[in-house]
Amino acid sequence: MRGFEWTEPDTITGALDAAGGQAAFLAGGTTLIDLMKLQVMRPSRVVGINRLPLTGIRVDAKGLHIGALTRMSDVAEHPEVAHAYPVIAQALLLSASQQLRNMASMGGNLLQRTRCTYFRDIAEPCDKRDPGSGCAAVGGFNRAHAVLGTSPHCSATHASDVAVALVALGATVDLRDASGTRTVDLDSFYRLPGGTPHIENALRPGELITRISVPRLPWARNSAYLKIRDRQSYEFALASAAVALQVRGRRIEDARVAVGGVATVPWRLPGVEAALRGRPPGLRTFEHATADAADGARPLTHNAFKIPLLRRTLVRALMSLEP
Amino acid sequence: MSPEPERPPRPARVSRRGFIGRTTAASLGAGALPRPDQATAAAAAAAAAGAPGQPLPGPPGTEVTLRVNGAEHRVGVDNRATLLDTLRERLRITGPKKGCDRGQCGACTVHIDGRTALSCLTLAVAAHEREVTTVEGLADGDVPHPVQRAFIKADAFQCGFCTPGQIMSAVALVEHGPVGSDDAIREFMSGNLCRCAAYPHIVRAVRQAGSTGRKR
Numbered sequence: 437m438r439g440f441e442w443t444e445p446d447t448i449t450g451a452l453d454a455a456g457g458q459a460a461f462l463a464g465g466t467t468l469i470d471l472m473k474l475q476v477m478r479p480s481r482v483v484g485i486n487r488l489p490l491t492g493i494r495v496d497a498k499g500l501h502i503g504a505l506t507r508m509s510d511v512a513e514h515p516e517v518a519h520a521y522p523v524i525a526q527a528l529l530l531s532a533s534q535q536l537r538n539m540a541s542m543g544g545n546l547l548q549r550t551r552c553t554y555f556r557d558i559a560e561p562c563d564k565r566d567p568g569s570g571c572a573a574v575g576g577f578n579r580a581h582a583v584l585g586t587s588p589h590c591s592a593t594h595a596s597d598v599a600v601a602l603v604a605l606g607a608t609v610d611l612r613d614a615s616g617t618r619t620v621d622l623d624s625f626y627r628l629p630g631g632t633p634h635i636e637n638a639l640r641p642g643e644l645i646t647r648i649s650v651p652r653l654p655w656a657r658n659s660a661y662l663k664i665r666d667r668q669s670y671e672f673a674l675a676s677a678a679v680a681l682q683v684r685g686r687r688i689e690d691a692r693v694a695v696g697g698v699a700t701v702p703w704r705l706p707g708v709e710a711a712l713r714g715r716p717p718g719l720r721t722f723e724h725a726t727a728d729a730a731d732g733a734r735p736l737t738h739n740a741f742k743i744p745l746l747r748r749t750l751v752r753a754l755m756s757l758e759p
Numbered sequence: 760m761s762p763e764p765e766r767p768p769r770p771a772r773v774s775r776r777g778f779i780g781r782t783t784a785a786s787l788g789a790g791a792l793p794r795p796d797q798a799t800a801a802a803a804a805a806a807a808a809g810a811p812g813q814p815l816p817g818p819p820g821t822e823v824t825l826r827v828n829g830a831e832h833r834v835g836v837d838n839r840a841t842l843l844d845t846l847r848e849r850l851r852i853t854g855p856k857k858g859c860d861r862g863q864c865g866a867c868t869v870h871i872d873g874r875t876a877l878s879c880l881t882l883a884v885a886a887h888e889r890e891v892t893t894v895e896g897l898a899d900g901d902v903p904h905p906v907q908r909a910f911i912k913a914d915a916f917q918c919g920f921c922t923p924g925q926i927m928s929a930v931a932l933v934e935h936g937p938v939g940s941d942d943a944i945r946e947f948m949s950g951n952l953c954r955c956a957a958y959p960h961i962v963r964a965v966r967q968a969g970s971t972g973r974k975r
């Protein structure tokens with residue numbers, strides 16, 4: 437690990453003042469400290485933000501609001517979250533381990549870096565870590581890599597589970613810097629790799645995520661998260677699905693669908709949502725509506741299995757909901 | 760998880776750049792007394808970098824107060840030092856073990872402010888003035904914690920390297936209980952890997968401790 441200066445301000449303005457340049461915010465540290473040890477991240481200053489007043493969960497007429505420093509375990513175990521938005525609680529409980537969920541913040545979760553082994557190894561070329569160096573995953577071991585939203589420069593998956601649930605529900609994030617606060621759709625917050633895989637999202641240098649908001653959606657009570665992985669627990673997704681259905685009188689009025697583990701960003705599927713609307717819930721509808729879910733997929737040498745897996749994961753997740 | 764404890768993982772492919780990067784990280788990352796093997800590695804790295812005998816510039820450090828098992832320690836630490844290395848190398852509290860140093864194995868599990876956390880991914884500076892409990896802080900004098908007794912009774916370990924971390928997770932589950940089904944125990948404990956695969960006995964120990972009352 438490289439040496440760095442340490443500060444731990446009590447106020448948001450103090451944190452914003454200390455940020456910028458080569459500084460990094462430290463919340464739970466479960467991404468940052470890991471990657472600093474690997475020298476993938478090399479901040480010259482680390483600004484601890486755990487003393488900032490950015491924790492808490494609130495449900496009001498507009499929806500659900502989560503302070504960026506609220507821990508994953510606190511959100512997962514919150515009774516109102518589990519009741520009103522099961523897809524969020526389930527995505528969190530299926531993430532990482534109890535220790536990590538106790539440490540990790542919701543804001544940090546959205547900003548976690550990919551688990552691509554080549555990104556994590558500074559001896560390997562990686563356009564995301566070291567722009568212009570190339571991509572070792574092409575022609576390397578790429579079984580875990582993305583098939584959707586990829587480019588010749590990067591096929592690394594975005595590894596967050598809860599981001600998939602949040603994107604499906606149309607969540608927004610509040611971003612704050614010295615010039616004020618702006619609210620951004622989480623879906624458009626994430627950037628496809630294209631030719632600039634090192635730019636992963638819309639966050640400006642020194643900007644803080646202060647809050648995550650999920651719009652009120654009473655029918656999100658009928659939602660679920662399904663995660664398929666190589667072992668039963670404590671593993672990242674090979675494919676995952678976040679789904680919610682509004683059903684009235686055997687007819688799907690509305691649907692929310694997003695997938696994870698298969699794409700370079702949390703991947704909403706508006707085409708599948710549209711194909712579900714107006715149909716009766718059931719296996720035939722779900723198979724029909726998800727037929728083109730992997731449209732545009734570009735498999736590498738070892739990950740073509742993710743194309744049928746993604747569709748099966750979606751169908752199984754939809755089948756688990758109330759008809 | 761590395762098959763041999765206490766040793767940094769070997770890179771699969773060693774390039775010169777990778778070697779220097781890694782050995783420097785291994786020898787300086789601790790911010791603690793370098794062990795002899797690390798001192799040698801540091802010298803090798805310095806020589807390879809073309810700076811033989813040059814003292815490395817002093818890394819930024821901070822004075823912190825660590826509250827561990829009810830005792831307060833004032834220590835000056837390298838900002839890079841993890842809580843794990845600081846506990847082990849500076850305070851000689853060696854219950855928390857270094858299995859992977861990457862947040863993947865759970866051997867370093869401690870409680871911070873009453874909840875399980877990985878001390879290898881926690882900076883000592885970030886633990887300033889927070890309540891830390893290690894396996895050494897569980898017993899009531901000479902009387903082991905019920906979870907410790909259950910681990911002995913159920914023969915829930917073989918080499919014992921993962922055991923302090925397993926026990927810290929089990930205590931969190933039992934004290935905040937109910938422990939639930941065997942599957943629920945396995946899920947809660949999934950962040951604690953055991954190379955000896957003592958899992959069936961660990962689950963039995965947690966189940967027993969959970970049913971014989973939560974408190975001491």
Ligand SMILES: Cc1cc2nc3c(=O)[nH]c(=O)nc-3n(C[C@H](O)[C@H](O)[C@H](O)COP(=O)(O)OP(=O)(O)OC[C@H]3O[C@@H](n4cnc5c(N)ncnc54)[C@H](O)[C@@H]3O)c2cc1C
Binds near residue numbers: 643
């Ligand atoms: C072994 C292991 C297994 C895991 N398994 C899973 C899994 O199955 N599913 C899953 O979803 N995740 C998983 N994770 C990832 C984990 O959830 C993330 O590391 C964690 O959520 C990051 O949060 P943090 O608070 O620790 O972030 P930090 O490490 O503190 O920060 C991460 C990044 O975000 C920045 N940052 C943090 N907070 C803010 C803020 N409020 N504003 C602006 N910038 C900020 C930091 O500067 C840093 O760049 C796993 C991690 C590990 C180590």
Ligand code: FES
Binds near residue numbers: 858861865879880
């Ligand atoms: S040493 Fe393996 S998780 Fe900390």
Ligand code: FES
Binds near residue numbers: 915918919920921
């Ligand atoms: S690692 Fe040997 S007892 Fe668990």
